[in-house]
Amino acid sequence: MKRRQLDFYFDYLSPYAYFSWRWVQPLCEKYGLTLNAHPVVFGKLLDHWGQLGPAEVPPKKTALYKYCYRYAQLNGFDFDPPRNHPYNPLPALRLSLPSVAGDAQHPIISAIFEAGWSRGIDLASEEDLAKVLDSLGLNSTKMLRAVKTDDVKNQLQQETTQAIAQGVFGVPTFIVDDELFWGNDQQEHLEIYLQGNDPLNPAKVDEMLARHRGIDRKTFVQRCKPSKN
Amino acid sequence: MKRRQLDFYFDYLSPYAYFSWRWVQPLCEKYGLTLNAHPVVFGKLLDHWGQLGPAEVPPKKTALYKYCYRYAQLNGFDFDPPRNHPYNPLPALRLSLPSVAGDAQHPIISAIFEAGWSRGIDLASEEDLAKVLDSLGLNSTKMLRAVKTDDVKNQLQQETTQAIAQGVFGVPTFIVDDELFWGNDQQEHLEIYLQGNDPLNPAKVDEMLARHRGIDRKTFVQRCKPSKN
Numbered sequence: 001m002k003r004r005q006l007d008f009y010f011d012y013l014s015p016y017a018y019f020s021w022r023w024v025q026p027l028c029e030k031y032g033l034t035l036n037a038h039p040v041v042f043g044k045l046l047d048h049w050g051q052l053g054p055a056e057v058p059p060k061k062t063a064l065y066k067y068c069y070r071y072a073q074l075n076g077f078d079f080d081p082p083r084n085h086p087y088n089p090l091p092a093l094r095l096s097l098p099s100v101a102g103d104a105q106h107p108i109i110s111a112i113f114e115a116g117w118s119r120g121i122d123l124a125s126e127e128d129l130a131k132v133l134d135s136l137g138l139n140s141t142k143m144l145r146a147v148k149t150d151d152v153k154n155q156l157q158q159e160t161t162q163a164i165a166q167g168v169f170g171v172p173t174f175i176v177d178d179e180l181f182w183g184n185d186q187q188e189h190l191e192i193y194l195q196g197n198d199p200l201n202p203a204k205v206d207e208m209l210a211r212h213r214g215i216d217r218k219t220f221v222q223r224c225k226p227s228k229n
Numbered sequence: 230m231k232r233r234q235l236d237f238y239f240d241y242l243s244p245y246a247y248f249s250w251r252w253v254q255p256l257c258e259k260y261g262l263t264l265n266a267h268p269v270v271f272g273k274l275l276d277h278w279g280q281l282g283p284a285e286v287p288p289k290k291t292a293l294y295k296y297c298y299r300y301a302q303l304n305g306f307d308f309d310p311p312r313n314h315p316y317n318p319l320p321a322l323r324l325s326l327p328s329v330a331g332d333a334q335h336p337i338i339s340a341i342f343e344a345g346w347s348r349g350i351d352l353a354s355e356e357d358l359a360k361v362l363d364s365l366g367l368n369s370t371k372m373l374r375a376v377k378t379d380d381v382k383n384q385l386q387q388e389t390t391q392a393i394a395q396g397v398f399g400v401p402t403f404i405v406d407d408e409l410f411w412g413n414d415q416q417e418h419l420e421i422y423l424q425g426n427d428p429l430n431p432a433k434v435d436e437m438l439a440r441h442r443g444i445d446r447k448t449f450v451q452r453c454k455p456s457k458n
Contacts, residue, residue, distance in 0.1 A: 043446050046446070047446070049281070049286045049289075050281060050286075051280070051281050051286060052278070052279060052280050052281075053446075055442075056445075056446070057278045057279075057280060057398050058396075059396035059397075059398050059409070060278075060398050060399070060411070061438070062396070062409075062434075062438060063396075063398075063409055063410070063411050065434060065437055065438060066429055066434055067410075067415070067418065069428070069429055069430070069433070069434060069437075070418050070421070070427070070428055070429055071418075073428035073429075074417075074418075074421070074428060080437075081437055081440070082440075083440055083441070084440060084441045084442065084443030084444075085440065085442065085443065086442060086443060086444050086445060086446075087443035087444055088443065088444050122443075124443055124444070167287075167288030167291070167292075168288075169286050169288050169289045169292075170289070180288070180291075180292055181292070181296075182289070182292045185414045186296070188303075189296065189299050189300075192299070192303070198299070199298070199299055199302035199303060200295055200298055200299055200302075201298070204298070205291075205294060205295055205298060208294055208298075208309075208310055209290070209291060209294060211310070211311075211312055211313060211314060212312070212313045213284075213313065213314065213315060214313030214314065214315060214316035214317065214351075214353055215313075215315050215316055215317050215353070216285075216315060217272050217275070217276070217282075217285070217315075
């Protein structure tokens with residue numbers, strides 16, 4: 001019988017993706033789930049859905065960094081975010097694709113997240129990323145060469161396109177049995193779901209979502225048409 | 230000595246504002262805080278910061294309604310959202326201004342939230358709102374007349390403008406001693422802060438926020454310049 005799968009969508013730009021990566025691994029162990037880690041380009045999700053990222057709204061960035069700092073302290077680990085933020089996450093994401101990372105995918109993801117968000121390295125720097133890979137005993141030269149190939153670039157684009165097609169609008173996102181959970185605050189609900197105790201009534205949800213939209217903001221709709229890229 | 234104040238910013242459009250209104254009242258009692266409730270126009274916050282609301286990203290609305298449904302079930306109350314959503318929240322917000330609601334402000338806010346998000350009334354309907362006010366023994370005719378005056382309309386605009394000036398970018402927002410907390414998931418951190426056990430190191434946060442932005446998305450910046458209104 002095929003093991004139950006949990007699909008985890010992340011970008012290294014998001015501290016919440018880091019936080020949830022810390023608990024989603026033990027969660028999958030506990031419930032015997034296969035954890036499929038999908039690097040995706042958060043900026044492309046935002047472009048697609050016409051949304052801003054948290055770091056693009058100045059007071060939101062401040063509030064969230066404070067939240068993250070408190071969260072990390074209370075959960076017993078360091079919060080020391082990437083030296084530059086936002087930054088170009090593409091090399092780090094490409095390194096984390098199964099075709100590049102191979103069997104080391106999960107350790108690589110853990111190491112990059114930890115180096116970026118608990119030790120403040122520059123996650124856009126190939127030199128800094130090489131050090132992370134070397135610390136795992138991996139061949140960083142070979143891997144950093146691989147991420148420059150069109151094939152690997154296309155794979156990351158495809159991961160992102162497929163995520164959008166499944167309704168992924170942010171990171172972290174967790175999908176189990178086609179049920180989508182979004183955000184670091186979903187651990188409790190995910191766990192109740194996995195235990196078979198989900199209180200959700202699908203018929204009731206369908207009915208609620210079918211209710212009318214009474215009004216829509218004109219300013220935003222006019223100003224921010226989805227791009228055609 | 231002046232009691233410590235907690236400023237709570239909300240819009241009836243947000244179920245999270247409802248959820249947090251349920252716990253922020255006992256929290257203020259517990260810590261001897263004066264609770265100042267500020268109705269603000271969420272759409273104007275979004276316009277100002279160039280952001281979309283959760284209900285404006287279709288899969289996000291689905292995920293959040295499910296989250297809300299589960300959250301309410303697990304916390305022992307009903308989730309039955311407004312008959313139309315989004316809707317025009319202005320009459321409900323204006324009814325909740327101190328100058329209109331008077332001493333009944335907190336009971337009015339509780340009653341409107343509960344009717345909208347646990348019993349699914351149409352929160353844009355003056356008829357439905359009148360029933361809520363009548364159930365509290367208030368003079369709904371007089372109050373609904375008041376919300377049509379320019380004076381009251383200006384007050385709501387002013388609340389919103391002042392909120393933006395203080396960095397409020399979403400609802401619910403809580404401000405204590407100039408410290409801003411955003412979101413329904415902030416109860417734990419708020420409480421630790423109020424107990425004087427905030428683990429946050431302000432100098433460290435300042436240093437982190439002063440780090441460089443390494444890259445900014447061009448597509449969004451070009452497409453979504455803040456409006457000049």
